[in-house]
Amino acid sequence: MNYNKKLRAAADRELERRRHTAESIQRQNREEVLKKLPRIGELERELAGTGAEIVKIIAAGGNVKKSIDKLSKENLKVQEERKNLLVSGGYPEDYLEVKYTCPKCKDTGFVEGRRCDCYREILRALAYKELCGNAPLDKSGFDNFKLSYYPDTRDGATGVVPKKKMAEILTFCKSYAEDFDTASPSLLMYGATGLGKTHLSLAIASEAVKKGFGVIYGSAQNLLIKLEKERFGRSGEGEAEEALLGCDLLVIDDLGAEFATQFTVAAMYNIINTRLLSGLPTIISTNLSPEELEEKYTQRITSRIIGNYICLPFCGKDIRQIKK
Ligand SMILES: [Zn+2]
Numbered sequence: 001m002n003y004n005k006k007l008r009a010a011a012d013r014e015l016e017r018r019r020h021t022a023e024s025i026q027r028q029n030r031e032e033v034l035k036k037l038p039r040i041g042e043l044e045r046e047l048a049g050t051g052a053e054i055v056k057i058i059a060a061g062g063n064v065k066k067s068i069d070k071l072s073k074e075n076l077k078v079q080e081e082r083k084n085l086l087v088s089g090g091y092p093e094d095y096l097e098v099k100y101t102c103p104k105c106k107d108t109g110f111v112e113g114r115r116c117d118c119y120r121e122i123l124r125a126l127a128y129k130e131l132c133g134n135a136p137l138d139k140s141g142f143d144n145f146k147l148s149y150y151p152d153t154r155d156g157a158t159g160v161v162p163k164k165k166m167a168e169i170l171t172f173c174k175s176y177a178e179d180f181d182t183a184s185p186s187l188l189m190y191g192a193t194g195l196g197k198t199h200l201s202l203a204i205a206s207e208a209v210k211k212g213f214g215v216i217y218g219s220a221q222n223l224l225i226k227l228e229k230e231r232f233g234r235s236g237e238g239e240a241e242e243a244l245l246g247c248d249l250l251v252i253d254d255l256g257a258e259f260a261t262q263f264t265v266a267a268m269y270n271i272i273n274t275r276l277l278s279g280l281p282t283i284i285s286t287n288l289s290p291e292e293l294e295e296k297y298t299q300r301i302t303s304r305i306i307g308n309y310i311c312l313p314f315c316g317k318d319i320r321q322i323k324k
Contacts, residue, residue: 015107018101054071141206182279202217220255247280
């Protein structure tokens with residue numbers, strides 16, 4: 001099934017579930033109250049007869065306004081009595097009302113023929129879930145990032161001591177995660193494979209999730225596939241794109257490993273540029289050097305990244321090799 005159709009069907013199911021739950025709770029509450037306070041049943045039957053009374057008054061003619069005023073006064077009295085009965089029976093005033101998750105649309109997803117805001121919220125939440133589906137957010141934390149894997153001897157070519165450099169990067173990432181909000185700067189983590197880029201970007205992402213921010217995490221390849229499906233699916237409404245452009249934090253893992261096409265280059269530029277313009281943070285990790293990135297992704301994208309992101313050069317030896 002098409003990605004958007006699938007999301008919309010899931011959103012409809014969620015609305016139906018909310019409605020069903022709210023209404024069955026109300027039915028249970030009502031049964032409970034009627035057993036305990038049978039007078040409430042009588043009052044409700046009286047209130048239900050109001051419509052028929054109005055029809056009768058209009059048909060009878062004469063001073064219709066006066067009669068209707070009188071009826072509505074009686075009606076208010078009955079409502080008042082019902083309310084007082086409930087309260088004196090130890091129930092809240094609104095105990096017999098259906099409590100919808102969204103009172104605006106009563107969980108129908110529509111207000112006066114238009115999509116309610118809650119519907120977009122549901123779609124957005126579903127898109128996050130779908131996009132982040134397989135991210136191992138719980139396996140990579142700051143606690144299990146081990147500096148002992150990094151050499152503490154000076155690298156002959158660069159003059160850098162990897163353990164020292166990585167300790168700085170770890171400290172930076174920790175405080176970045178601690179202070180994270182939607183005005184945080186964007187980060188570029190680059191360096192060879194197996195140096196902990198994915199680990200630290202996941203650690204930041206999971207801290208942001210814990211704080212309640214809307215985070216999307218995915219490999220560049222998977223995110224682009226989702227976008228491509230949406231773009232070329234005929235019934236697309238752009239939920240995936242909207243989520244990628246507007247989420248509080250977007251983490252793009254392994255940029256440059258995907259197969260680049262005209263579409264992916266344009267889509268990636270749009271994501272990076274739009275998020276920079278709206279001031280939303282993005283974290284990109286890549287095994288490519290800035291020069292290689294430029295070769296793959298044009299200078300236009302690379303200069304946006306280098307010029308506006310905080311660049312973190314990861315160094316050391318492939319940890320996956322050391323662990324073996
Ligand atoms: Zn609503």
